[in-house]
Amino acid sequence: MITHPFSYQAPSTIEEAIATLGRSRDGKVLAGGHSLLPLMKLGLAQPDTLVDIRKIASLRDIRAEADGTIVVGTLATHRSIAEDRTIGAKLAALAEAAAAVGDPQVRSRGTIGGSLAHADPAADEPAPTLAFDAIIRAIGSKGKRDIPAREFFKAPFETALAPGEIAAEIRFPAQPGRTGSAYLKFRHPASRFAVVGVAAVVTAKADGTIERAAIGVTGAAEAPFRATAAERAITGTKGDAKAIAAAAAKAAEGMTTLSDLAASSEYRRHLVSVYAKRALERATQRARG
Amino acid sequence: MAQAITVTVNGTKRTKDVEPSQLLVELLRDTLGLTGTHVGCDTSQCGACTVLVDGRATKSCTILAVQTDGAEVVTVEGLAKNGELHPVQRAFASEHALQCGFCTPGLMITAVDFLARNASPSDAEIRHAIEGNLCRCTGYHNIVNAIRSAAAMMTMSAQSKVAAEVKR
Numbered sequence: 001m002i003t004h005p006f007s008y009q010a011p012s013t014i015e016e017a018i019a020t021l022g023r024s025r026d027g028k029v030l031a032g033g034h035s036l037l038p039l040m041k042l043g044l045a046q047p048d049t050l051v052d053i054r055k056i057a058s059l060r061d062i063r064a065e066a067d068g069t070i071v072v073g074t075l076a077t078h079r080s081i082a083e084d085r086t087i088g089a090k091l092a093a094l095a096e097a098a099a100a101v102g103d104p105q106v107r108s109r110g111t112i113g114g115s116l117a118h119a120d121p122a123a124d125e126p127a128p129t130l131a132f133d134a135i136i137r138a139i140g141s142k143g144k145r146d147i148p149a150r151e152f153f154k155a156p157f158e159t160a161l162a163p164g165e166i167a168a169e170i171r172f173p174a175q176p177g178r179t180g181s182a183y184l185k186f187r188h189p190a191s192r193f194a195v196v197g198v199a200a201v202v203t204a205k206a207d208g209t210i211e212r213a214a215i216g217v218t219g220a221a222e223a224p225f226r227a228t229a230a231e232r233a234i235t236g237t238k239g240d241a242k243a244i245a246a247a248a249a250k251a252a253e254g255m256t257t258l259s260d261l262a263a264s265s266e267y268r269r270h271l272v273s274v275y276a277k278r279a280l281e282r283a284t285q286r287a288r289g
Numbered sequence: 290m291a292q293a294i295t296v297t298v299n300g301t302k303r304t305k306d307v308e309p310s311q312l313l314v315e316l317l318r319d320t321l322g323l324t325g326t327h328v329g330c331d332t333s334q335c336g337a338c339t340v341l342v343d344g345r346a347t348k349s350c351t352i353l354a355v356q357t358d359g360a361e362v363v364t365v366e367g368l369a370k371n372g373e374l375h376p377v378q379r380a381f382a383s384e385h386a387l388q389c390g391f392c393t394p395g396l397m398i399t400a401v402d403f404l405a406r407n408a409s410p411s412d413a414e415i416r417h418a419i420e421g422n423l424c425r426c427t428g429y430h431n432i433v434n435a436i437r438s439a440a441a442m443m444t445m446s447a448q449s450k451v452a453a454e455v456k457r
């Protein structure tokens with residue numbers, strides 16, 4: 001039950017949506033509603049206006065551009081991402097993260113844009129978004145701007161989006177040949193969110209050595225992060241079990257890991273290494289085809 | 290301020306005035322009297338309120354009624370056709386997949402969506418598919434049996450339909 005009153009609008013253009021948000025006192029975008037409505041039931045969010053963006057059809061598309069960029073509309077549901085063939089083939093870690101969200105009903109409604117904008121530190125899709133160096137294209141009253149994933153997540157439930165700005169699409173750059181990726185997660189047994197989730201993207205050379213690696217970690221810290229020390233450690237190696245284990249051991253280097261009922265800070269640190277190792281192994285295997 | 294919405298519920302177009310804060314499950318139960326859809330938690334956890342919205346299993350406690358303006362909703366009351374139970378309903382009865390029955394409508398709707406995409410699932414896939422539905426009575430075993438058995442019934446009836454077409 002939601003006890004506080006609010007007004008509801010479902011405009012059919014993004015310009016109208018931005019104008020409606022601008023006119024409201026503390027209006028919010030409504031996407032899948034699977035983070036916002038539970039908060040409104042608890043009274044933790046009490047927006048005066050909800051601007052439902054579901055009628056803006058262009059925000060739902062998943063498409064490949066001529067240069068190989070894969071554009072995922074903000075309204076693409078976790079389910080449509082998990083089921084999309086292009087994403088499965090080119091961005092496996094994203095497909096796996098989407099398939100690992102919550103349960104089937106949550107995946108029917110929840111969207112990638114909502115997940116990124118909500119910025120729950122334990123959300124899944126931020127990890128591959130970071131690892132693939134995706135760009136969040138935002139539209140506001142001052143026009144369009146592109147925010148690199150690395151600059152997007154600021155703190156728990158805080159992003160680089162300005163008030164009144166709408167995330168319109170998530171742009172995943174084309175990946176070079178011999179690239180493989182994977183997402184693996186240690187689930188919270190009750191909430192199903194990530195206690196720790198790791199997305200790894202690995203590009204191999206023809207002789208099998210690791211040319212490039214990117215590792216996005218979620219659940220472990222106040223905001224999702226790139227495990228840069230581990231990325232540096234694996235690059236240029238043969239990508240064998242020893243090199244992967246040595247790199248994965250550095251995956252939480254320099255980070256303050258969270259501590260809560262589900263896992264202590266030390267345990268989370270351990271989980272980051274274990275899941276970084278497994279994700280790197282799988283991504284490397286896929287990169288070598 | 291209340292606004293008018295039109296939703297197709299179990300095949301019939303319904304136009305109703307709703308407050309923006311009204312949840313779909315409140316529209317179904319309180320306004321339309323379709324009390325087969327249950328509210329177990331109201332915190333998006335239990336899946337007792339699951340209905341199909343445009344064919345996809347959805348927790349009706351976590352979607353506003355206004356968000357379904359123009360949509361097609363199917364509740365457990367809409368599963369039987371011409372007085373004949375849906376194969377999933379028959380299988381839940383024959384496999385004893387319920388005790389108190391509170392979770393049953395939501396589980397059956399989840400199963401209908403799942404079987405439409407996966408006609409011959411493994412037990413592991415079935416268990417994965419019902420992750421969003423809690424049952425406090427059965428231990429899930431017979432629910433898995435029922436969904437497996439419904440899959441077989443649906444495949445058989447699809448095959449006999451094809452056979453009938455071929456004969457003609």
Ligand SMILES: Cc1cc2nc3c(=O)[nH]c(=O)nc-3n(C[C@H](O)[C@H](O)[C@H](O)COP(=O)(O)OP(=O)(O)OC[C@H]3O[C@@H](n4cnc5c(N)ncnc54)[C@H](O)[C@@H]3O)c2cc1C
Nearest residue numbers: 029031032033034035036102110111114123124167192193
């Ligand atoms: C039972 C349950 C289990 C869950 N388990 C998981 C899990 O395991 N892993 C996980 O990652 N998530 C999980 N979630 C959260 C789920 O993924 C949500 O779908 C997601 O966090 C929010 O997406 P949404 O489309 O529902 O957004 P909404 O709830 O509609 O919006 C969330 C916030 O983002 C803002 N917003 C939405 N879209 C935009 C946009 N385009 N531009 C600007 N702001 C926007 C809204 O104003 C709001 O503040 C779970 C949710 C539930 C209910």
Ligand code: FES
Nearest residue numbers: 329331335336350
């Ligand atoms: S009542 Fe909707 S999930 Fe429990």
Ligand code: FES
Nearest residue numbers: 388390424425426
């Ligand atoms: S039969 Fe009682 S909750 Fe499932």
